[in-house]
Amino acid sequence: MTETERSGARPVVGVGDHVRVRVLNPPGHNRAPSYVRGRNGVVVRAVGDGRFPDEAAAVGADARREAIWTVAFAGTELWGPDAGPRDTVHVDLFETYLERT
Amino acid sequence: MSGHHRNGELQARVNVLLALAEERGIVDREEIDRRIETLGRSVSPVNGARMVVRAWGDPAYRERLLDDAGAAAGELGFAGGGYSSEIRLHAVANTPEVHNVVVCTLCSCYPLAWLGPPPAWYKSEAYRSRVVRDPRGVLAEFGTTLPDDVEVRVWDASAEARYLVVPMAPDGVDTLSEEDQLARVTRDCLIGVAVP
Structure with missing residues (x-):
């Protein structure tokens, strides 16, 4: 996936896709909760788009817009075998944070 | 519950920022009060x-x-x-x-x-x-x-x-x-x- 593909002009993931949250630790702002980084989930909903927060924190309203997806994670994927087998956590994530698996 | 002990410090920072923003004509305190009141009512x-x-x-x-x-x-x-x-x-x-x-x-x-x-x-x-x-x-x-x-x-x-x-x-x-x-x-x- 190139940076151009991540520009928000064209969605690179869609509802139903299996995704992994990229492990990113940029020096500035980041809006991917650390407990989902590197974890696998399924895209369940298109939220719409918004200003990419990592960029917006630095440049404000001029930040690029990007698609936001709700990703469902199994509790056991996040917390291990002791998590409730029927529990899920749904997290809204900007597209840059995601890669298809 | 953790986190509450920081409220005092946070409030002090907000007050300083608000005073500066007001001094420089960026915000109007009356307008802020009006908005808070509207929010609370509606x-x-x-x-x-x-x-x-x-x-x-x-x-x-x-x-x-x-x-x-x-x-x-x-x-x-x-x-x-x-x-x-x-x-x-x-x-x-x-x-x-x-x-x-x-x-x-x-x-x-x-x-x-x-x-x-x-x-x-x-x-x-x-x-x-x-x-x-x-x-x-x-x-x-x-x-x-x-x-x-x-x-x-x-x-x-x-x-x-x-x-x-x-x-x-x-x-x-x-x-x-x-x-x-x-x-x-x-x-x-x-x-x-x-x-x-």
């Missing part, structure tokens, strides 16, 4: 309760609510918006198979423009860190015990959407007056830690 959890009770009695409204909650709120005169027009409202419905509960692990995102300010516990580090990891345990502490075969969906509002839980109607809802139905849909039901 939004409360009763707005969400009205949406839920309407959905209980009107399947077509329920469908619109689950499809586009912002528009469905607007139908009842709850405009939302406020500090950011980009914030979208999304309603998630409890069913016999699924129970929903809302959190913001990164800060305290909440459908404030529709429901008013969140309760203090919603902003506590204890709630935010525990409800994603052990939702059933946290719900039980709120007095909500769910059968093992019910899926618990935790919604972590970390971007441009805010979540509202649509609880199931209690048994015998038809025998309750509208006022009694509204009273059953508490703020905690709309967050998902309680059921009517």
Whole structure:
């Protein structure tokens, strides 16, 4: 996936896709909760788009817009075998944070 | 609950920033007071309760609510918006198979423009860190015990959407007056830690 593909002009993931949250630790702002980084989930909903927060924190309203997806994670994927087998956590994530698996 | 001891320090910083912004003509303190007053008058959890009770009695409204909650709120005169027009409202419905509960692990995102300010516990580090990891345990502490075969969906509002839980109607809802139905849909039901 190139940076151009991540520009928000064209969605690179869609509802139903299996995704992994990229492990990113940029020096500035980041809006991917650390407990989902590197974890696998399924895209369940298109939220719409918004200003990419990592960029917006630095440049404000001029930040690029990007698609936001709700990703469902199994509790056991996040917390291990002791998590409730029927529990899920749904997290809204900007597209840059995601890669298809 | 951790986190509260920092409020004093935070308030002091806000006061300094506000004084500077006022001094430089960026903000007008009277305008800020007016906005806070308007918010306090126009939004409360009763707005969400009205949406839920309407959905209980009107399947077509329920469908619109689950499809586009912002528009469905607007139908009842709850405009939302406020500090950011980009914030979208999304309603998630409890069913016999699924129970929903809302959190913001990164800060305290909440459908404030529709429901008013969140309760203090919603902003506590204890709630935010525990409800994603052990939702059933946290719900039980709120007095909500769910059968093992019910899926618990935790919604972590970390971007441009805010979540509202649509609880199931209690048994015998038809025998309750509208006022009694509204009273059953508490703020905690709309967050998902309680059921009517």
